Amino acid sequence: MHKYFYKFLIITLIILGCDENDDNLGMIGKGITSPPSVTLSVMNPAIKEASGKTSIVATLEFSTKTDVSVSLNFSGTSSSSDYTISSRSIIVTSGSATGEITITAKQDSDEEGDETIVVDIEDVTGFGYESGTQQVTITIKDDDEKDNWGAIVPDETEWYAASDVTQDHIDLTKKWWKVAADEWGIYGPQEWWIVGKSESAAQELDKKHCDVRAEKDNTYNKTWCYNNSTTMSRYVAEGGAGLSTYRDENTTWYGYVVTMASKYPGPDETDYKVVTIHEYFHIYQHAHIYSKIQSERDAMLQKNPWWAEGGAEYMASLLYSKQDGVDDLYLKNRMERKMESNSKLNPGESIADIPYGDRGDIAYDLGSWLVAYLINKTDEETFVKKFWDDLNTEGFEGSFKKHFGKSSADVLDEFHNTFLKLPLADQLKIIP
Numbered sequence: 001m002h003k004y005f006y007k008f009l010i011i012t013l014i015i016l017g018c019d020e021n022d023d024n025l026g027m028i029g030k031g032i033t034s035p036p037s038v039t040l041s042v043m044n045p046a047i048k049e050a051s052g053k054t055s056i057v058a059t060l061e062f063s064t065k066t067d068v069s070v071s072l073n074f075s076g077t078s079s080s081s082d083y084t085i086s087s088r089s090i091i092v093t094s095g096s097a098t099g100e101i102t103i104t105a106k107q108d109s110d111e112e113g114d115e116t117i118v119v120d121i122e123d124v125t126g127f128g129y130e131s132g133t134q135q136v137t138i139t140i141k142d143d144d145e146k147d148n149w150g151a152i153v154p155d156e157t158e159w160y161a162a163s164d165v166t167q168d169h170i171d172l173t174k175k176w177w178k179v180a181a182d183e184w185g186i187y188g189p190q191e192w193w194i195v196g197k198s199e200s201a202a203q204e205l206d207k208k209h210c211d212v213r214a215e216k217d218n219t220y221n222k223t224w225c226y227n228n229s230t231t232m233s234r235y236v237a238e239g240g241a242g243l244s245t246y247r248d249e250n251t252t253w254y255g256y257v258v259t260m261a262s263k264y265p266g267p268d269e270t271d272y273k274v275v276t277i278h279e280y281f282h283i284y285q286h287a288h289i290y291s292k293i294q295s296e297r298d299a300m301l302q303k304n305p306w307w308a309e310g311g312a313e314y315m316a317s318l319l320y321s322k323q324d325g326v327d328d329l330y331l332k333n334r335m336e337r338k339m340e341s342n343s344k345l346n347p348g349e350s351i352a353d354i355p356y357g358d359r360g361d362i363a364y365d366l367g368s369w370l371v372a373y374l375i376n377k378t379d380e381e382t383f384v385k386k387f388w389d390d391l392n393t394e395g396f397e398g399s400f401k402k403h404f405g406k407s408s409a410d411v412l413d414e415f416h417n418t419f420l421k422l423p424l425a426d427q428l429k430i431i432p
């Protein structure tokens with residue numbers, strides 16, 4: 001007993017007696033000159049693809065008086081585009097026994113299954129050595145299991161209307177919804193919300209909308225929604241129509257939420273029917289973009305309105321013009337009015353450069369002319385089917401070039417410099 005006590009005491013004294021200015025490299029006690037071993041560990045061995053993070057920690061057997069650098073090698077089934085690392089080597093600073101780097105997974109939309117990152121020690125620089133063979137493995141959990149996005153589905157469309165919206169108004173919307181759905185297929189889930197003219201009825205509808213959102217996505221903040229949401233009620237003042245696409249990395253529910261108002265256009269105007277089809281074509285467009293990453297979705301649909309709105313405008317007008325009882329000159333007359341925006345284009349300005357906002361209608365109008373121009377050069381099938389079917393795999397520019405034979409920049413050049421300079425009578429020749 002005494003013998004052990006003294007041994008322990010001596011070691012303690014040696015530790016306490018360590019001179020701060022000692023030149024020895026690896027030091028907690030005088031006379032210890034063999035370097036500390038280095039081991040590697042991982043904080044979270046499985047991380048989520050959506051920005052999951054973990055630390056790789058290098059631990060020294062004991063701290064040293066100079067920095068130890070542990071350089072790492074990365075392998076495994078993942079590629080370098082699947083994650084980012086804060087550094088390729090871990091620095092264990094003097095006096096400390098651990099150091100770490102961070103690995104952050106990067107979201108992609110590839111359905112690739114789980115992937116691994118295998119981390120090995122390549123080299124230890126400074127006073128230390130790798131303890132045997134150190135290796136850790138991190139699994140990146142794939143969250144891109146295919147869902148039903150973009151698939152044709154049975155009609156389970158949900159309809160909601162403010163209490164002051166008449167049954168006729170609801171039936172009219174459903175009728176023109178069906179014209180579009182029969183033409184382009186049903187994608188889902190879809191919700192259609194119809195706002196009337198009463199502000200208090202619209203506020204009730206807003207609450208209902210909060211309830212529906214919270215019911216479908218348990219991460220949704222219903223209290224915030226109750227206190228702040230004017231998703232529906234702003235349509236009483238502003239009128240119009242709009243599609244909200246729920247498709248991103250953060251929400252668990254995906255789908256299309258369309259809102260129709262009672263003015264600009266109202267249900268008694270022809271435009272109401274066309275706008276219903278217009279919103280439906282937006283659903284069709286979004287259904288053909290699988291990604292949950294906003295920047296990728298924007299790139300495929302183009303951030304400025306010329307492409308998405310031009311397409312929705314022209315396809316809605318064209319489909320409407322083909323319906324029974326519609327005036328034969330409907331489409332030509334509508335497109336003639338849209339050509340008036342040509343005079344509002346600044347010299348040398350491209351419709352592709354006009355953002356949503358004050359001058360957005362120029363891009364809507366001339367964008368629909370551009371779509372008419374492309375359909376005239378190819379056919380409706382190429383614009384409506386082939387381009388959109390290849391969009392996910394080829395990207396916007398890839399699918400554009402593949403189906404329209406030229407880059408979008410070249411087509412836009414040709415459209416501005418040749419077609420828009422033609423006399424109106426010649427321009428109208430491409431409209432069926």
Ligand SMILES: [Zn+2]
Pocket residue numbers: 278279282308309312
């Ligand atoms: Zn639109």
